[in-house]
Amino acid sequence: MAYEGADYETITLERRGTVAILTLNRPERLNALSAALRGEVAQAVAAVKADDEVRAMVLTGAGRGFCAGADLMGDGAVATGKPAPRNTQAERLDDLLWMGRWALMFRDFDKPIIGAINGVAAGAGFSTALACDVRIGSEHARFKSVFIERAISPDSAMSYLLPRIVGYAEAADIIFTSRAVGADEALRLGLLNRLTSQDELGEAAIAYAEEMTGWPPLALRASKRVLQQNVDAEFEAALRNEVKGLDVAHRALNDAKESRAAFAEKRKGVYTGT
Template structure:
């Protein structure tokens, strides 16, 4: 069984700052290509939940230090008995580990009430790739690679991969990526819709900041409701999606930003949104 690190150690493994309404969350295990530990995962989930609740946060950027974005889960230090040989597994151990771990992390990104940008600085493999794909926007370094590494280890994809990829690129392309486990370059990932922009390596942070600043200056509640509608529409029929859209519009029209947007249009000026 792996031991939990102290709060100070956890904080050093996930750096966090808030700047101009943007929450910057940075994985910081460059020597391990940012393979996610239990403590890092819990810290990420907590920070995403905090971003939802904090009116001072209006956008989130998820990135990493070093040459890798995230090499996947840190199986070397995974809690027993799910992946370790510590004792004979009990039926349901693995499923519980996945539900409580990788799936909770991906759900935290999808459910965050603020837009989340992945600034992918390097290789994203396994759950690391899914962490990026769960974000609302993805900016990737041209040298970055995305790898559905599970099949190389004889494993089934987890962390929402079989949910995310078919919705992003269709079932046939998703199967190709998952069946073969080949590395996909950032430019090709952009072509098939897994990445919004592939940019020179030294421009990743710059582009992510520009996008985050634009989002942070936008109508925060309207963007949150839009995110919710788009994510839900993938699992909805037309009637349900239309009803949700109308309800979201009703809710949004009670916000200060919506009223400011209408007023600025009538007065022929740029709107000044405050995130409320």
């Protein structure tokens, strides 16, 4: 079902049970990131984050592309110039430019994001795919960094995310050559977690999300957060982060009881987040 009161021009947002589906919807521009689209995505992400009925989000693109990156023909072009030093938190966020704020928005989203990669993901669109927790793609999925072709270095968190997914050398190969990575290679490298047909991609992405949303929601959120925190953490700090995650998960006392009952009765649990 569509979200009530949502009147979007560049995206669509709907909910299927516990899964939200956010679709970039500028197919004539391969879903390039205009300012209008970025603003509507930010509104949609905030709405999904606040909706306790939703436990995961699928992010995909309309038409033959996932996202072609910044809209270089419009108002989404890369900003130039060096930002001045800022003091307040809001001003420091402004220093990140729109590309950094875009990446941070996905980083701060506390539910799993499943990227359904239906076509080309280039530039900041590639970064957007990387910002998803997992990715499922069709045979049409294709990844291209593009930045060096525009005489710029990577932005929107690509330089952070890509080497953590595929390793430094593979990331360097992809970024320094700006070559295209097709679906089969993407699966081998870990850019895609799963591969399916184009016709089945939408339903397969929702089914993938539902594999996650059937589990206790607080435990799911805590698991995402501790994974993010421990990517670069020292060992003892990682252990402390795990303890904090356990504290969050343990707040759902009814889910803990249901988990034990479901295990004992050899059935699938029904979890409420309480």
